[in-house]
Amino acid sequence: MKKILGVVIALVCLISLVSCGGKQTAAAYTKEQAQKILDSDVFSEQLEDLDLDTAWSLYQLAGTGLSRDQLTDGVVHRSSGGTCEELALLIFQDEExxxxxxxxxxxxxxNQIKDNEDYRPAEVPKLEDAFLQQADNTVLMVVSTDTQGVKDLLG
Structure with missing residues (x-):
């Protein structure tokens, strides 16, 4: 009986190790996290809302082979033109x-870096240090005055 119990425990441990050893995906970014970033002091100005259809075109997402219906939700906020600051949380149907x-x-x-080298050179460091990460079915991009502050907010 002790041998059977030992084998069962060993199998349970082995199964646990195998299932934990699989690919771990980072938790998806949320609208709440995006709002927390917007409410912080990482931007030098108030950003304006942008609808997802405009963002689709702006970011040229169709050029990567995506279809508009794959972008299911998100929030986008951009500078009215004074800076290159922006926040985009894009939520898709799947991780791919x-x-x-x-x-x-x-x-x-x-492209923004190239476009702003002569036009707004002071904005280039923000673009070069932008936060851009994909987690699960989401992508979060933040161009701000404080990328480390963004990372700290995301914890």
């Missing part, structure tokens, strides 16, 4: 769509 969107946002940031 979010990965594609992250690539589009990387390209967007690189």
């Amino acid at each position: 769509a979010a990965k594609s969107a992250k690539t589009a946002l990387e390209t967007y940031l690189q």
